[in-house]
Amino acid sequence: KDGLAICPGFTTTHVIPFVDGEPVYKGCCRTNIGGYHITDYLKQLLSLKYPHHMARFTWEKVEDLKMEHCYIAADYALEAQLFQKGGKEAEDKTRCWQLPWVPLPTEEPPSEEEIARKAAIRERQGQRLREMAEAKRSSRINELENQLHGLEFLLQQLGQVQEEDIPSFLSETGYASRQEIELTLTKVTQSLRKAKGEPKPEQAENEEKADSCTSDKYPLINVPDNMLTPDQLKEKKRQIFLKTTTEGRQRAKQKRVEEELEQERKTQQDEERRLENPQLYLEQMHTKYKELYEKIELRKRLKTNGGHTNGSNSGGVGRGERLNAAQRERMRLLTTAAFDRGKGEDTFGAKDEDWQLYKLMGKDNDDDDDGADEDEAELARVSSRLQDIDPTFVPKLEPTASQPTITEVPHVRPLTKEDFQIVLGVERFRCPEILFHPNLAGIDQVGLDEMTGVSIRRLPSKDKALENRLTSSVFMTGGCSLFPGINERLEAGIRMLRPCGSPIKVARALDPVLDAWRGASLYAANSRFHQQTFSRADYYEKGEDWLRRYQVQYTL
Amino acid sequence: MEAEVIKAELVLTTHMSFKRIQMYEKYPKGQSKVRWKQLKQILQAENCQNYSPDEPNYVNIESPPSMQPCKRICDITGFEAPYHDPRTNLRYANADVFKLVRSLPNEYVQRYLALRKAAVVLR
Numbered sequence: 001k002d003g004l005a006i007c008p009g010f011t012t013t014h015v016i017p018f019v020d021g022e023p024v025y026k027g028c029c030r031t032n033i034g035g036y037h038i039t040d041y042l043k044q045l046l047s048l049k050y051p052h053h054m055a056r057f058t059w060e061k062v063e064d065l066k067m068e069h070c071y072i073a074a075d076y077a078l079e080a081q082l083f084q085k086g087g088k089e090a091e092d093k094t095r096c097w098q099l100p101w102v103p104l105p106t107e108e109p110p111s112e113e114e115i116a117r118k119a120a121i122r123e124r125q126g127q128r129l130r131e132m133a134e135a136k137r138s139s140r141i142n143e144l145e146n147q148l149h150g151l152e153f154l155l156q157q158l159g160q161v162q163e164e165d166i167p168s169f170l171s172e173t174g175y176a177s178r179q180e181i182e183l184t185l186t187k188v189t190q191s192l193r194k195a196k197g198e199p200k201p202e203q204a205e206n207e208e209k210a211d212s213c214t215s216d217k218y219p220l221i222n223v224p225d226n227m228l229t230p231d232q233l234k235e236k237k238r239q240i241f242l243k244t245t246t247e248g249r250q251r252a253k254q255k256r257v258e259e260e261l262e263q264e265r266k267t268q269q270d271e272e273r274r275l276e277n278p279q280l281y282l283e284q285m286h287t288k289y290k291e292l293y294e295k296i297e298l299r300k301r302l303k304t305n306g307g308h309t310n311g312s313n314s315g316g317v318g319r320g321e322r323l324n325a326a327q328r329e330r331m332r333l334l335t336t337a338a339f340d341r342g343k344g345e346d347t348f349g350a351k352d353e354d355w356q357l358y359k360l361m362g363k364d365n366d367d368d369d370d371g372a373d374e375d376e377a378e379l380a381r382v383s384s385r386l387q388d389i390d391p392t393f394v395p396k397l398e399p400t401a402s403q404p405t406i407t408e409v410p411h412v413r414p415l416t417k418e419d420f421q422i423v424l425g426v427e428r429f430r431c432p433e434i435l436f437h438p439n440l441a442g443i444d445q446v447g448l449d450e451m452t453g454v455s456i457r458r459l460p461s462k463d464k465a466l467e468n469r470l471t472s473s474v475f476m477t478g479g480c481s482l483f484p485g486i487n488e489r490l491e492a493g494i495r496m497l498r499p500c501g502s503p504i505k506v507a508r509a510l511d512p513v514l515d516a517w518r519g520a521s522l523y524a525a526n527s528r529f530h531q532q533t534f535s536r537a538d539y540y541e542k543g544e545d546w547l548r549r550y551q552v553q554y555t556l
Numbered sequence: 557m558e559a560e561v562i563k564a565e566l567v568l569t570t571h572m573s574f575k576r577i578q579m580y581e582k583y584p585k586g587q588s589k590v591r592w593k594q595l596k597q598i599l600q601a602e603n604c605q606n607y608s609p610d611e612p613n614y615v616n617i618e619s620p621p622s623m624q625p626c627k628r629i630c631d632i633t634g635f636e637a638p639y640h641d642p643r644t645n646l647r648y649a650n651a652d653v654f655k656l657v658r659s660l661p662n663e664y665v666q667r668y669l670a671l672r673k674a675a676v677v678l679r
Contacts, residue, residue, distance in 0.1 A: 025617075028617040029617060029618075029619045030617050030619060031619045032618075041671065044667065044670075044671050048632075048664060048667055048668060076627070076629075077636060080629070080634060080635045080636055081635075083634075083635070084633075084635045084636075084649070426633060426635070427634065430629070430634040437622075437627050438622070439626050439627060440627065440629060440672070441671065441672070441673070442671070442673025442674065444621045445618075445620070445621060445622065446619045446620060446621070446622045446623070447622065450622060450623065450624065451619055454619055454620065
């Protein structure tokens with residue numbers, strides 16, 4: 001006869017006490033939280049956690065998820081701790097939704113026929129290229145040989161012709177002197193030999209010959225200065241210059257060869273070390289990588305003075321530059337230089353030493369950059385090495401582009417099945433919790449269990465016995481009462497508010513979703529319904545704001 | 557109407573036996589032109605200030621703010637969250653979550669806050 005009707009609905013939750021079958025309107029209580037808010041909360045949470053699959057989380061789908069998987073925990077804090085520990089019970093309570101996913105078609109290792117076919121094609125192409133090269137070479141050889149013959153013939157003729165006739169004879173052919181002809185002859189023979197493809201020692205011989213030629217060509221170097229004419233002095237200077245440059249070039253080449261040998265040796269050593277003890281080597285590489293990475297990070301951070309922070313200090317980069325140690329140094333140098341002079345007159349720049357200042361400042365900056373480049377090159381080498389030998393290694397992305405894993409799937413490895421799984425763990429009981437704690441959703445009102453307290457407080461008559469009677473028959477209806485665990489939770493909640501030992505009993509309707517409709521239909525089907533309506537004539541006469549109060553009575 | 561659509565209960569049936577005038581007779585063009593009144597409009601129309609504050613009406617019976625201390629849970633994981641990030645105004649549970657919080661782009665921060673209705677709204 002007396003009781004509390006609690007209806008967590010779609011957009012609101014009502015608590016209505018009724019005494020003697022009649023609802024006590026004064027004691028009603030309404031909170032604006034319902035199934036809609038729960039679904040919305042769940043939808044937002046999932047979208048934020050899995051932004052890639054946002055399109056999957058339609059309202060209807062999320063509502064289905066909610067109805068199927070959500071439950072109300074008997075004690076939120078305990079459940080949360082359980083999940084935080086991550087033990088087996090938490091695993092059991094976690095549900096996983098696998099989205100349809102098609103694995104990328106992996107490229108099959110090409111079958112034997114494929115390989116053979118590709119090899120044949122390559123062979124044919126190579127053959128074609130080789131033929132072309134051959135043809136070109138043979139034509140060039142022919143040309144050179146012709147030239148050679150021509151030159152030799154010319155020399156012979158020159159030998160036969162008289163001394164006086166040489167200039168006139170030569171002017172016809174286009175060569176200036178005998179030496180020139182001989183020079184061109186040697187050059188042509190050399191290129192002919194190269195074109196014929198004689199082995200390398202021959203070339204080295206040529207180089208040596210070239211060297212001896214050069215020492216012959218610099219005859220004036222060894223002659224002391226005072227014995228030469230000014231023209232010859234100039235000539236000597238030029239020869240010295242040429243000699244030093246060629247020697248320098250040779251030395252550079254030698255150094256390069258040595259460095260390469262050194263590198264080879266080092267990589268060999270590395271390989272040996274790796275084969276000996278792969279695990280240790282791997283760890284060493286990892287630590288080295290980490291150190292280098294941190295060094296670079298630190299330097300970058302110093303440069304911009306923490307300008308990477310979340311974009312929230314917009315002037316951060318500018319401020320960072322001003323406060324940088326190197327920049328401070330520059331400012332100091334400049335200001336001291338400016339104030340070093342006497343008062344009033346600014347004579348900075350009059351002396352040459354003043355400009356050395358800029359060199360100092362410039363050097364500070366350059367050192368930084370050079371060091372950074374070296375480190376970065378080293379880092380790149382180490383990371384590529386790690387990638388080769390360690391299948392699980394993922395190079396850390398650039399800090400400017402770094403995003404947390406919730407917003408970006410690392411593209412280094414192909415997407416796996418796990419990426420397409422939606423895990424519902426904590427969300428299962430976090431979302432319906434807002435029925436009992438609307439603060440979690442930002443709505444500043446009482447939750448379900450406190451609402452009963454409020455409702456009882458609002459009753460016009462304060463009667464202990466009445467209150468006990470009310471709490472001993474609490475009736476749950478409305479769509480949201482279908483959450484498993486809500487009965488126990490509500491009971492525990494009411495017990496917290498009531499004095500110790502008061503009777504509490506919570507019952508749920510058989511069909512909470514359609515309960516209200518059924519009640520209204522029964523009410524309308526009742527024979528006495530006609531007495532509780534008013535006719536159209538009344539409406540026309542008395543206007544639309546006129547209300548008539550009826551006694552809505554609930555009979556068992 | 558196909559059998560599957562009816563069984564799926566996605567759409568209202570076209571012919572309802574209890575109605576005297578069917579929907580398709582009232583609105584022949586196809587789309588029902590009914591504009592239901594929003595709750596806000598109804599409440600405004602009711603003009604509750606005119607009623608005496610003693611009598612309960614729809615607005616009157618709304619529940620008061622909670623007396624219990626506010627429950628603080630982590631915005632991202634849902635665990636107990638005793639800590640609070642002053643820069644982003646989010647609550648977090650432990651150091652790992654904090655790293656995540658700091659690395660979130662601003663858009664996500666605002667959306668997490670909007671769940672709690674603590675987002676900065678620029679009007």
